[in-house]
Amino acid sequence: MNKRDLLLGFLIGLATTLLGSYIFITFFTDFKFIAGIHILKSQGSLGKIITLGSIMTLIAFGLFLKLNKEMMARGVLLAVIVLAILTLFI
Template identity: 80%
Template structure:
């Protein structure tokens, strides 16, 4: 059960990061999501967009801790760590 919770938390963290990046690109730029990602990558700003997208992950982490889902919260933290590593290499 613990591994399922950890994987589910990882997926929640990854999904909230993607959702946050989508919201940021569609609201604060005039581009569509895929076009915005391509343009941000060509300008070298993709890591910054991913970092801004993790703000929603903070909310998910807090909610999971409030609901006493510690293993899922660990999965969310793991997703943030993986995203940070990805951001370093992009």
């Protein structure tokens, strides 16, 4: 049960980051989502977009702590750490 909750929290962390990046690209730039990713990657700004998108994970993290789902909150935190390491190489 614990590993399942950790994995579910990790997937939710990745999904909220993707959702936050989607919202940022579609509302604050003139690009469509996929085209925006390609253009921002060529400009070297993709790591910054992923970082801004991960702000949405704060909501998920706080919600899981409020609901006493500590393992899911750990999964969300693990997703943030993996994404932070990933942005170093992008």
